[in-house]
Amino acid sequence: MRRSMVAANWKMHCDRATASALASEVSALARGAAAEVVVCPPLVYLADVRGALSGVALGAQNVHDQPKGAFTGEVSAAMLADVGCSWVIVGHSERRAQWGEDDALINRKLRAALEAGLQVMLCVGERLEERDAGRAREVACAQLAGGLQLVSADQAARVVIAYEPVWAIGTGRTATPEQAQEMHAALRAALADRYDAGVAEGTRILYGGSVKPGNAAELFGQPDVDGGLVGGASLQAESFGQIVAAAAH
Numbered sequence: 001m002r003r004s005m006v007a008a009n010w011k012m013h014c015d016r017a018t019a020s021a022l023a024s025e026v027s028a029l030a031r032g033a034a035a036e037v038v039v040c041p042p043l044v045y046l047a048d049v050r051g052a053l054s055g056v057a058l059g060a061q062n063v064h065d066q067p068k069g070a071f072t073g074e075v076s077a078a079m080l081a082d083v084g085c086s087w088v089i090v091g092h093s094e095r096r097a098q099w100g101e102d103d104a105l106i107n108r109k110l111r112a113a114l115e116a117g118l119q120v121m122l123c124v125g126e127r128l129e130e131r132d133a134g135r136a137r138e139v140a141c142a143q144l145a146g147g148l149q150l151v152s153a154d155q156a157a158r159v160v161i162a163y164e165p166v167w168a169i170g171t172g173r174t175a176t177p178e179q180a181q182e183m184h185a186a187l188r189a190a191l192a193d194r195y196d197a198g199v200a201e202g203t204r205i206l207y208g209g210s211v212k213p214g215n216a217a218e219l220f221g222q223p224d225v226d227g228g229l230v231g232g233a234s235l236q237a238e239s240f241g242q243i244v245a246a247a248a249h
């Protein structure tokens with residue numbers, strides 16, 4: 001049985017005070033929730049947010065692929081673990097598009113994170129032109145395979161997949177529950193091919209892209225949708241709380 005999960009990706013929002021306040025509110029609303037709740041604040045507020053969280057896991061939005069060295073401005077997986085992170089997001093479409101991160105780099109980041117003991121949310125998802133060309137499954141499954149190169153079945157137990165169609169992120173345009181289910185089922189089948197049925201059944205696949213209180217329950221009600229990765233709607237405790245509650249079903 002997969003436990004549902006709802007992760008907040010605050011992206012480059014909040015200041016120190018609002019980040020801590022929101023973390024406290026999220027802790028209160030997550031108390032007793034069926035879903036596992038994870039908060040991913042901006043890097044500089046990790047320690048503050050950690051101090052304000054209780055019963056909620058801390059995650060980072062990015063990580064470098066090397067353990068240490070002359071990499072100005074970068075942060076290693078061990079450093080994230082050291083300040084209390086148990087999760088990190090890799091492969092987010094904003095990083096793929098704006099920083100040119102490719103599957104090879106994403107795979108190195110993912111393995112570096114696993115080696116440091118972190119759990120990973122691996123984001124995959126097609127762009128609108130790829131969906132329109134009928135290539136949505138092919139693109140998302142190729143990103144899945146690329147991200148999971150050299151990752152064993154044991155290690156895969158610490159990976160969650162986030163299906164985030166690029167055309168739905170921050171646009172207000174959400175995938176329909178049917179579109180999400182179809183893609184999640186395809187990703188789960190790809191996990192079964194790559195590993196085995198046990199890994200496929202045990203791996204949580206989150207949906208991301210304009211998840212809101214009004215659409216969360218229907219999305220999360222799909223058999224292969226195990227929760228959500230939430231951007232905009234995670235910046236207010238009330239809307240995020242409603243989304244967390246929707247994952248209880």
Ligand code: PGA
Nearest residue numbers: 169170209210230231232
């Ligand atoms: P959104 O972002 O909920 O604002 O669409 C989701 C994400 O980028 O993870």
